Amino acid sequence: MPLLEIRNVTRRFGALTAIDNVTLAIEAGEFFTLLGPSGCGKTTLLRMIAGFDAPDAGSIWLDGRDLADKPPEQRPVHTVFQSYALFPHMSVARNVAFPLQMAKKPPGEIAEKVKQALSEVHLEDKGASYPHELSGGQKQRVALARALVTRPRMLLLDEPLGALDAKLREQMEIELISLQRDVGITFVFVTHAQPEALALSHRIAVMRDGRVEQMDTPSRLYGFPANRFVADFIGNCNMLPATVSEATPHGLRLAVRALGEVAAPPAERARSGQQGVLALRPEQVHIVAANTAHELKNHFAGRVRDFLYIGDVTTYVVELKNGTRIEALLANSAPGRARFFEVDEPVKVAWRHDAGVFLVD
Amino acid sequence: MAVPRAERLTKWLIAGPPLAFLLAFFLLPSLIMALASLRYPGEFGGLAPLAARAGEEGGLTLENYVLFFGDWIYAQIFAKSLGIAALTTFVCLVMAYPLALLIARSPKKRRDFMVLLVILPFASNFLVRVYAWMIILGPMDLLFTRFAVIVGMVYVHLPFMILPLYTNLEKHDPALLDAAQDLGANAWHTFWRVTFPLSLPGVFSGSALVFIPVLGMFAIPELLGGKGDWMVGNMIKEAFLGTRDWPFGSMLSLMLTLAVLAIAGAAALFARRGARDA
Numbered sequence: 001m002p003l004l005e006i007r008n009v010t011r012r013f014g015a016l017t018a019i020d021n022v023t024l025a026i027e028a029g030e031f032f033t034l035l036g037p038s039g040c041g042k043t044t045l046l047r048m049i050a051g052f053d054a055p056d057a058g059s060i061w062l063d064g065r066d067l068a069d070k071p072p073e074q075r076p077v078h079t080v081f082q083s084y085a086l087f088p089h090m091s092v093a094r095n096v097a098f099p100l101q102m103a104k105k106p107p108g109e110i111a112e113k114v115k116q117a118l119s120e121v122h123l124e125d126k127g128a129s130y131p132h133e134l135s136g137g138q139k140q141r142v143a144l145a146r147a148l149v150t151r152p153r154m155l156l157l158d159e160p161l162g163a164l165d166a167k168l169r170e171q172m173e174i175e176l177i178s179l180q181r182d183v184g185i186t187f188v189f190v191t192h193a194q195p196e197a198l199a200l201s202h203r204i205a206v207m208r209d210g211r212v213e214q215m216d217t218p219s220r221l222y223g224f225p226a227n228r229f230v231a232d233f234i235g236n237c238n239m240l241p242a243t244v245s246e247a248t249p250h251g252l253r254l255a256v257r258a259l260g261e262v263a264a265p266p267a268e269r270a271r272s273g274q275q276g277v278l279a280l281r282p283e284q285v286h287i288v289a290a291n292t293a294h295e296l297k298n299h300f301a302g303r304v305r306d307f308l309y310i311g312d313v314t315t316y317v318v319e320l321k322n323g324t325r326i327e328a329l330l331a332n333s334a335p336g337r338a339r340f341f342e343v344d345e346p347v348k349v350a351w352r353h354d355a356g357v358f359l360v361d
Numbered sequence: 362m363a364v365p366r367a368e369r370l371t372k373w374l375i376a377g378p379p380l381a382f383l384l385a386f387f388l389l390p391s392l393i394m395a396l397a398s399l400r401y402p403g404e405f406g407g408l409a410p411l412a413a414r415a416g417e418e419g420g421l422t423l424e425n426y427v428l429f430f431g432d433w434i435y436a437q438i439f440a441k442s443l444g445i446a447a448l449t450t451f452v453c454l455v456m457a458y459p460l461a462l463l464i465a466r467s468p469k470k471r472r473d474f475m476v477l478l479v480i481l482p483f484a485s486n487f488l489v490r491v492y493a494w495m496i497i498l499g500p501m502d503l504l505f506t507r508f509a510v511i512v513g514m515v516y517v518h519l520p521f522m523i524l525p526l527y528t529n530l531e532k533h534d535p536a537l538l539d540a541a542q543d544l545g546a547n548a549w550h551t552f553w554r555v556t557f558p559l560s561l562p563g564v565f566s567g568s569a570l571v572f573i574p575v576l577g578m579f580a581i582p583e584l585l586g587g588k589g590d591w592m593v594g595n596m597i598k599e600a601f602l603g604t605r606d607w608p609f610g611s612m613l614s615l616m617l618t619l620a621v622l623a624i625a626g627a628a629a630l631f632a633r634r635g636a637r638d639a
Contacts, residue, residue, distance in 0.1 A: 050543055051543075052539060052542075052543075071542070072539075072542045072543050073542050073543070073544075073545050073546055073547055074545075077543075078543055078544060079539075079540070079543045081536050081539065081540060083534065083536050085534065085536040085537050085539065085540035086540075087537060087540070087541075087554075087555060088559070089558045089559055098541070098544055098546075098554070099544035099545050102544060102545035102546045102550060103545055146544065147544070150544075150545070
C-alpha cells in the first residue's frame, strides 16, 4: 500500500482549475518531487496534503485513511515553508521544541530530541540563538530540524531552496539527500527548478495547468520525455520538426524538411505520415569540422552561429541549411582552450540513430 | 570626515525644531512647576514672592510634601487613580484585541474602512461624547457611580488601544500561523504561543496610550462619577481653580508625573526581562 494516495483530486478557484483530476501515489521512504512552472498547481496540491486547503472533488489518503476531516494540526505531516516561518520570538531550541510541546512530550524527552534534531542539521551550538541572528542556510536547517523532530510520516517542502544563492543551494541539496536517507522519512518536494528536481528526487511528477504531464524517475524523464512540454521543461532540448516516413518496431525513418532523412528510435504512437519533432539533447549531438568524414548516418552540414562557454563545456549553436538551429555540447577537455570552432565556420552535426525521442504533435 | 559632519548637521536640522519646542514648552514648564511646588501660595492665588517680605510668607518650603506624605488620603486617591487606570486599560485591552485581530485579518480593502470607523468618534467633541453618556446612564440609575467612570474612560480611550494593536497585528507573517498549526498547535495554542507574544509591543504601547491619560483625567470622573470617584486629576484641578493653591497643585502634578515615569520604567524593565526569558 502506498503511503500517500491522491485520488482524482480537483481544486477550483473561481474560474481557474488549479488542480485538474490528479491521481498519484507516493511510496514510504520516497523523495518525491512535484515539478512545474509557477501556477501549475504544485503548491496547491502541497497545501491540500498539509490540510490548509481541501479538494473540491476527490480524496487524499495517508496510510490507508482518508484525511478529509483531519485539520492540519492532526495530520502526521509537517511542512518546511518557503519563507521558513521560524517563530521570531523563540530561540532556535524553542522553535525546534514547539512541535514536541504541542504533542505534550515530557520535558526530559523534549530536551533530548531537540539536541538530536539540531545535531542532525549540524546546528548543535545554535540552540540559544534567535532566528534573526542566523544566515539563510542556517534558518533553512532550523526549519528542517523543527519539521523533522517529531518524526512525521511525511515531510512537505515548499520551494525550500528558493531563497538561497546558487553555491549554498547545491550544498543544501547534498545535505537534503543525506538527511532524507538518514531519517528515512518520505519527502514531498515542490520546486520549479528542474536541476534541483533531477538532483534530489527518486521520482518526479511534472505538472502543468493543474495536471500531471509525466511521472517517472529523473533519468527516464530526461531520457524519454512523454511530450514536448516535458522535453522542453526538463533540461535543454533541440526540437527538430520532422514527418514519419516509415515506422517499424525497430526504428523510425523521419523526413526533415529541406534536409533529408534521419533514423530515430522506435516510438509507440508514431505512424507513417505523422508530424512531430525529434527531441535531441545537446550532449547527444556531435559537432565536427565540415570536411570530416563521419561514421554516424544521421548528419547534416551547418554553420556555427553562436557559442556559449560555460567552463566545463561549450554549447555551440549550429544553423542547418533549412534554418533550424541545433545546439551541440562539447566538453572542454583540452586545457585553456575555450572553443574548437569559430562563429560562421562550416561544421557538421551528427547523432546516433538510437538517440533522441520522436514526439508526435 | 566631511560627509559625517554634513550628516550630523542634517540630523540636528531635522531634530532641532521639535527638540527646541519640547525644551521650551515641556522641560522648562516642568522645572517651573517643580520650583513652584516648593513655594508658598500667594494671598489671592498664584505664588507668593520668592523673597519674603516682613510679616509675610515667602521663600522655599517643603510644606506641601510634608502634607502629601503625612496624610493617607493622598496615597489613597493616588492608589484609587492607579486602580481605575489599570482597570480601564485592562478592559480596553480585552475589548480591543479581538477587534484589532479581526481588522488585521480582514481583506486589505476592508481594513482601511474599519480603521476609519474606529477613529470616527473623534469627529465629535470629547465633552459632547461624555455628556451623551450622562444621558444614556442617567435613566438607568448608573450615573455618578464608579461604573459610569469606567464606562466613560473605556469609551473615550478604546481607539488608542485598537490602533497600536492593529498596527502590530497587521505586520504578522501569516505563514507563522500556518507553521504553528502545521506543527500541531490548535487555535488556542497558536494564539497564546505565537500571536500574543508577537503582539506584546502593540499591547505595551496601547496600554501606555490608555493608562497614562486615564491616570490624569479629571473631566470624566467629574461629570460621570460621584464624590467617591475623585482622582488625582480632580485634586490638581481643584488646587489650581478651586482653592487656588498653586504650589499644592504643582506638587500633585509633579507626583503624578513621577508615578507615571516610575510605572513606565518598571514596565520597560519587565518587558526587557520578559523578552530575554522568552
